[in-house]
Amino acid sequence: MFEFILYTILILFFLFYAYFFMKTLEYIYCAFVRKQPPFVPSRKKSRQAVVEQINTYYKNAKNVLEIGSGFGGLARYVAKHTDTNVIALENMPFSAGISKFLDFFSLSKKSKTIQTDAFKFLDNTDEKFDIALAYLGPKLTPLLTNYKNKINVLISLNFEIQGLKPVRVIDTKSGYVIYNRKKYPHKLFIYEF
Numbered sequence: 001m002f003e004f005i006l007y008t009i010l011i012l013f014f015l016f017y018a019y020f021f022m023k024t025l026e027y028i029y030c031a032f033v034r035k036q037p038p039f040v041p042s043r044k045k046s047r048q049a050v051v052e053q054i055n056t057y058y059k060n061a062k063n064v065l066e067i068g069s070g071f072g073g074l075a076r077y078v079a080k081h082t083d084t085n086v087i088a089l090e091n092m093p094f095s096a097g098i099s100k101f102l103d104f105f106s107l108s109k110k111s112k113t114i115q116t117d118a119f120k121f122l123d124n125t126d127e128k129f130d131i132a133l134a135y136l137g138p139k140l141t142p143l144l145t146n147y148k149n150k151i152n153v154l155i156s157l158n159f160e161i162q163g164l165k166p167v168r169v170i171d172t173k174s175g176y177v178i179y180n181r182k183k184y185p186h187k188l189f190i191y192e193f
């Protein structure tokens, strides 16, 4: 019995160690090689607000694209609580791998992760998406205006597009994220293209 407990603790310790090691590598890769925001999951309140927007204003939406999906938590939440199928795009191999693993065990099989650069994916697809979700950063989010012909509605978490008027701004009143030393409150900016 003692040996069983000891081995279980050792295995758990190893898994935690491997997880934090891979996460640290991914953070360094994001920051210094890709120069893109690392994976920070969205808040539950933001996810609930996204679902509320879809179920209130875009009930007929069928296909949703998540641009930069991390572990896929937002994608699976939206797939579960709306009548949509979600394609989750993530370019970091570790995050995309975990997301695929979690997709496999998710009960609603309506969310699918693809490991790819989201912008290359959009460049090469002929599909048109009813809704795109993005929680990217102040530099990457405005680039999505180049894909107005492939996205009907953009729901951007926290980051607005300067010079483009959103149809709605939802303040989730749940704090903020700090990016490049600037505070961005947890809001949704909704654009109809």
Ligand SMILES: C[S@@+](CC[C@H](N)C(=O)[O-])C[C@H]1O[C@@H](n2cnc3c(N)ncnc32)[C@H](O)[C@@H]1O
Pocket: 030, 036, 037, 038, 039, 040, 041, 042, 066, 067, 068, 069, 070, 071, 072, 073, 074, 089, 090, 091, 092, 095, 116, 117, 118, 119, 134, 135, 136, 140
């Ligand atoms: C702030 S996280 C958001 C995660 C998730 N959307 C959520 O709400 O929980 C941003 C994610 O976008 C990914 N990302 C950034 N640029 C990307 C790109 N060009 N293609 C695909 N994923 C990208 C990052 O690796 C990171 O996992």
